[in-house]
Amino acid sequence: MKHLLKSFFGFLCLFTAQQVLAQDTLQHVVSGRFNSAEQQQKPYVILISADGFRYDLADSFHATHLQQFRAAGVQAEYMKPSYPSLTFPNHYAIITGLYPAHNGLVDNSFYDINKGQLYTMGNKKAVADSSWYGATPLWVLAEQQQMLSASFYWVASEAAIQGVRPTYYYIYNDKIGIDERIAVVKNWLQLPPEKRPHFITFYLPEVDHAEHTYGVNSKQTVDAVHFVDEAIAKLTTAIASLNLPVNYIFLSDHGMADVDVNNTLPLPSAIDTNNFIIPRSNMLLHLYAKNRAAILPTYQKLKIQEKGFSVYLANEIPERWHYNQSNDYFNRVGDILLVPHYPKVFNLGSGKITPGKHGYDNDMPEMRATFYAWGPAFKKHYTIRGFENIHVYPLIAKVLGLQYQSDAIDGQLKVLAPILKQ
Known part of the structure; x- marks a missing residue:
């Protein structure tokens, strides 16, 4: 019984500490x-x-x-x-x-292949880690x-x-x-x-x-x-x-x-999720290759399925966005980028799509x-x-x-x- 109480007290202290940290x-x-x-x-x-x-x-x-x-x-x-x-x-x-590709903060959520880590704006530890910011x-x-x-x-x-x-x-x-x-x-x-x-x-x-x-x-x-x-x-x-x-x-x-909340875009069937890391988003999707040999075949299949969105290889992203491979100083933009056409948004099955969105061109x-x-x-x-x-x-x-x-x-x-x- 003492052991159980001690364990519960430890959990309660940890939970309280986390709540204080979250609402400092x-x-x-x-x-x-x-x-x-x-x-x-x-x-x-x-x-x-x-x-x-x-x-x-x-x-x-x-x-x-x-x-x-x-x-x-x-x-x-x-x-x-x-x-x-x-x-x-x-x-x-x-x-x-x-520009974001020049300062390192390329999205609300993105992957850094050199770190082997994901940055998300909801991760307090990552947000407070100076190594993410140029x-x-x-x-x-x-x-x-x-x-x-x-x-x-x-x-x-x-x-x-x-x-x-x-x-x-x-x-x-x-x-x-x-x-x-x-x-x-x-x-x-x-x-x-x-x-x-x-x-x-x-x-x-x-x-x-x-x-x-x-x-x-x-x-x-x-x-x-x-x-x-x-x-x-x-x-x-x-x-x-x-x-x-x-x-x-x-x-x-x-x-x-x-946006159109009723006719959303699913993750295209051309993408084998075993081959890519894909941070969750309703807007642009970054595909980071685990297996680089999968990039070109996946891109070619996506071009066939390209409806309601545009697909780019990193070196094809429009220059006016200052976001393509030559601008990606920290190597944090996906190997393949999927960009929805307004009023479409992606729905990766993560919940209800809200009516207001940004992230477009x-x-x-x-x-x-x-x-x-x-x-x-x-x-x-x-x-x-x-x-x-x-x-x-x-x-x-x-x-x-x-x-x-x-x-x-x-x-x-x-x-x-x-x-x-x-």
Whole structure:
């Protein structure tokens, strides 16, 4: 009996520890860091991502606060996501200025043949493992130049990339309410100058969740857009009283489209799963060969079955996606890639297909993201055409006065320099 109780107690402790880890709501602070005297004089940037906030939602669903903010600053007709138009690849493209195949985060789930391991966004251990991430995120760039940074969530902010995390950061969880999160950001900006972060990331998942679950034009999505709109209004009001030179960039990672949930694509019969590792997805499917001799015969059979999707060998993927074999710096794109045609999605038997999806061709209008900017660094009443999201990185570096190696990123300052005050 004692043995059974001891075993049960051990299991209970392990289960409790896992639950605490999964919902870590504590602020993490890296000690011993200070802004240099030079960096204390710099302005501030709050980079806000509203996941799935398609380029047209503010107008379609009357996000009045965001409409006012962009009218007083800068708005782009749209921001083009990197391919694939998925959450993790695009958040990391924005924060590194590199296309996904260039920075290593090629999908929400993918396989690394050199590691012999699978990365999935739901695997907390992998998400916090810096070896999955290439490039230099903006918070790393800032910290390397003795400018403090903070993150209230962002892809890869939990990993010590190049040995560096933001000075202040949170492990992603859904337990901290928006009012508390806003209060934390305000508190950060009330710290003494030597401890005050000048670059802050802030992430809002609500619109993406509603679109996935209920569809783009659902009441729930309208409500989520209004929630985000009110949250940004609360945030700016709270910070305005501090009289600091704070610049806001509000953007999204991708758009969203309503898909055909009734006529989905099964895994093609041409694929022998004994020969390939296939991470689960409803969108693009990567086929990683266990047996390389199977690649070409499988590809040829798939070309015959090619209906509702396109199939590519790694060296045939369209160049405009910056995703083919010559762009795959980390060797993480599949040997064969299957790409569904809108409104089709793959169904590998993993459960009910939700009505809202993204991940399609980044030229598709429904995949377009949002970009607004306002604050003392930006021009007023200024509209620009659509642009690729990799160009946000050099823009933020310019506003903060951070030095970076221009040939080490894909983004170019000249694209967004015109939105800055001279």
